[in-house]
Amino acid sequence: MKPTITQLSAPLLSAQQLSKRWGGLLAVDNVSIDLNRNQVHAVIGTNGAGKSTLINLLSGEFAPTSGTIHLLGHNVSQLSQPKRANLGLGRSYQRNTVFNNFTVYENCRLSAQGKFQNPWQIWQSATNCQKSCEMADKAITLTGLESLTQRPAGLLSHGQKRQLEMAMCLATGPEVLLFDEPLAGMGAEETERMLALLADLRTQYAILLVEHDMDAVFRIADIITVMVNGAVIASGSPTAVRQNEMVQAAYLGEHA
DSSP states (O other): OOOOHHHHHSOSEEEEEEEEEETTEEEEEEEEEEEOTTEEEEEEOSTTSSHHHHHHHHHTSSOOSEEEEEETTEEOTTOOHHHHHHHTEEEOOSSOOOOTTSBHHHHHHHHHHHHSOOTTOTTSOGGGOHHHHHHHHHHHHHTTOGGGTTSBGGGSOHHHHHHHHHHHHHTTOOSEEEEESTTTTOOHHHHHHHHHHHHHHHTTSEEEEEOSOHHHHHHHOSEEEEEETTEEEEEEOHHHHHHOHHHIIIIIOTTO
16 A cells, blocks of 8 residues: 555654653653654754753663654654664764774674574575675765775774764664764864765655754754753744744853
């Protein structure tokens, strides 16, 4: 059965009234957020605003205290991170999580192999898994790492490692991407390359971007959600958010 127009236009990931409490600490307070294909949805806020907790709730690292999360039409509110990944959710982390002793290609193939497993083909070398190899090749091409395929990941620059993390994420065949501070620690040239990559990925995926680089956020984001003390104080287009008086007072500064 073909999807209806409504299904095609529905958010790929939707969180409704999401909260996370640890004892007396309310880290995420009644947050609702939608991620749509062909959009970069940025979440910004000062340290302690709840951004990392939110992305961990969406990815499945934390279970919500209340609220619901739907991924591609499935209620995944209580599903583990691996199960959400199998449904089509990919994420990167603030810190590099590559295998330094493996090549760029091997990192991507191993990531794909984790998703496209053949547990009964124990006589076949993992390097001959056609699906894993195809997904690795596709991810490397999408992220522009073709010239570095056989380079050990430990020899890559910081920016190249961040690209590799994205490639490893893409190798699992996701439809929704959660990127946690992908621009952290980058110089101007590396930042430009990463923004160009995000613009390319926008054409195929729904992207959540948690980032502190405000210049980059306002350049690349289609929608910006602003969090303060675990709650959303504004969400909308970059222009609307920049002009929001609550955002100016709480985050961007009175004269933003």
